[in-house]
Amino acid sequence: xxxxxxxxxxxxxxxxxxxxxxxxxxxxxxxxxxxxxxxxxxxxxxxxxxxxxxxxxxxxxxxxxxxxxxxxxxxxxxxxxxxxxxxxxxxxxxxxxxxxxxxxxxxxxxxxxxxxxxxxxxxxxxxxxxxxxxxxxxxxxxxxxxxxxxxxxxxxxxxxxxxxxxxxxxxxxxxxxxxxxxxxxxxxxxxxxxxxxxxxxxxxxxxxxxxxxxxxxxxxxxxxxxxxxxxxxxxxxxxxxxxxxxxxxxxxxxxxxxxxxxxxxxxxxxxxxxxxxxxxxx
Numbered sequence: 001x002x003x004x005x006x007x008x009x010x011x012x013x014x015x016x017x018x019x020x021x022x023x024x025x026x027x028x029x030x031x032x033x034x035x036x037x038x039x040x041x042x043x044x045x046x047x048x049x050x051x052x053x054x055x056x057x058x059x060x061x062x063x064x065x066x067x068x069x070x071x072x073x074x075x076x077x078x079x080x081x082x083x084x085x086x087x088x089x090x091x092x093x094x095x096x097x098x099x100x101x102x103x104x105x106x107x108x109x110x111x112x113x114x115x116x117x118x119x120x121x122x123x124x125x126x127x128x129x130x131x132x133x134x135x136x137x138x139x140x141x142x143x144x145x146x147x148x149x150x151x152x153x154x155x156x157x158x159x160x161x162x163x164x165x166x167x168x169x170x171x172x173x174x175x176x177x178x179x180x181x182x183x184x185x186x187x188x189x190x191x192x193x194x195x196x197x198x199x200x201x202x203x204x205x206x207x208x209x210x211x212x213x214x215x216x217x218x219x220x221x222x223x224x225x226x227x228x229x230x231x232x233x234x235x236x237x238x239x240x241x242x243x244x245x246x247x248x249x250x251x252x253x254x255x256x257x258x259x260x261x262x263x264x265x266x267x268x269x270x271x272x273x274x275x276x277x278x279x280x281x282x
Contacts, residue, residue, distance in 0.1 A: 001136045001233055005030035008081045012064050013091030015042025021222035027055035034077040036062035064091045064117030074124040084128040088138040089121040095154045107154050114158035129180050136181040136233050139166040143188050143249035181236040185229055188245030190220045219243045
């Protein structure tokens, strides 16, 4: 996919963050947009902003964890637009908890959105993307799909799963000779609300401190992330790294193999101590 003009693009989690920035960037490039989010008001606002840029943008309320709802959404998009060229499975949530303390309901909640939401969106739209003759699937993983991080086991599990699922899909498309590019995206810290809205933050913890802590490590804006992702689509890149921190996360396990875990433990403890002195939560 060399350009986005008049292409039909489906973006989940388009009510905020990277999803909203992608929708706006695609609107500037002349795409026709099917935008979804569980927050109906937020995605309607995004669609309105896209329309002000001259794009056709239809908002949909959608819970990507619900398989039947995603397939019904695909039918609605097909009826509205006639086909689909680009799908960005972006919707995601966060959970911070050690394995021993993690609640099963929270674990299921995260996996159902962060992994199953990606699988649902891919499966529901893949026939349309193939039929377009000029299609692309973009699945959002994370730098936590490259390295295991203490207190992030559930998020790691989902994002590693997205990575494996997407890398296998890319090979399948090539083996079958389908005209479909597939890209797995690994954002580092991007200044969105995902951390402050995470589950697993203990009661009594000031979420404003969590927000400030995340801002310390969020090196990339959503707008920059969107530009990098679409540049990766144009180049049909298998893997897109977003931010200098993402390049570090990619390099460390390549150099150290499983021994990166020996480095991770003292670094995690040091980060917690530094954050405490700064009056923020990590």
